[in-house]
Amino acid sequence: MNNSQRPTQLPSVSTISAKELVEWRNQHPDVTIIDVRSPAEFESAHIHGSYNVPLDSLAEHSTVLADRIGPRAVLVCQSGHRATQAQQRLAAAGLNTATVLTGGVPAFETAGGTVVRGAQRWGIERQVRFTAGSLILISLLLALIWPWSQVVAFGVSAGLIIAALTDSCLMGRVLSSMPWNKVKASPSTKEMIESIPIASSRL
Incomplete structure (x- = not known):
């Protein structure tokens, strides 16, 4: 054009x-x-x-x-x-x-x-994905010796669902305040x- x-x-x-x-x-x-x-x-x-x-x-x-x-x-x-x-x-x-x-x-x-x-x-969105994935993976691995660690995985998963439903992200706001993001x-x-x-x- x-x-x-x-x-x-x-x-x-x-x-x-x-x-x-x-x-x-x-x-x-x-x-x-x-x-x-x-x-x-x-x-x-x-x-x-x-x-x-x-x-x-x-x-x-x-x-x-x-x-x-x-x-x-x-x-x-x-x-x-x-x-x-x-x-x-x-x-x-x-x-x-x-x-x-x-x-x-x-x-x-x-x-x-x-x-x-x-x-x-890293951008905040990438940091959120990395942090959430790491927390879920670590909690599931720890569940092999301590079953209660699965609560962390459920909590992070629930947080991601809430973030999608409310179109907001608490984890993103927390990460934004970290020293490496200043x-x-x-x-x-x-x-x-x-x-x-x-x-x-x-x-």
Whole structure:
């Protein structure tokens, strides 16, 4: 599709593909990309020019953020799951035009987009899978000598089911607070939000 055939604003849909976002950024430098992952994940790899507002912070300040960013806002995480939650929060605050990047940062890089890399860490979602799997495996192995250890496996399994039903993850929040998921100079939520330029449509 050539430039004359492309629309003049972001499509009124809830998601956008990585390839589309790469094209949109080339056409519209005012596209605001909000990365809702943890500061540590953002430091490890993020889309060039994106702004980091972790999901928990966005949830607490969704009204302020909704008033600041314009219609060309794209929400990003590792896979799209947390970005979807952020989209719902902003919609509740009155911003219905925020779009979710499908496939997250990895898909954007695969599509040829520029990604900035820093200290490498596993993403929170990957850490959750590893931790949950390890706890279940260890508890089942220990059950050979101590049957009560199976309770841990049942507990972790139940936690994962609850996380899916409620669309939240306690283990993910706990892991986010661990020392290895902290950055040396993490800005405050106020500083994060104020670093995002006010969209011209909001001026």
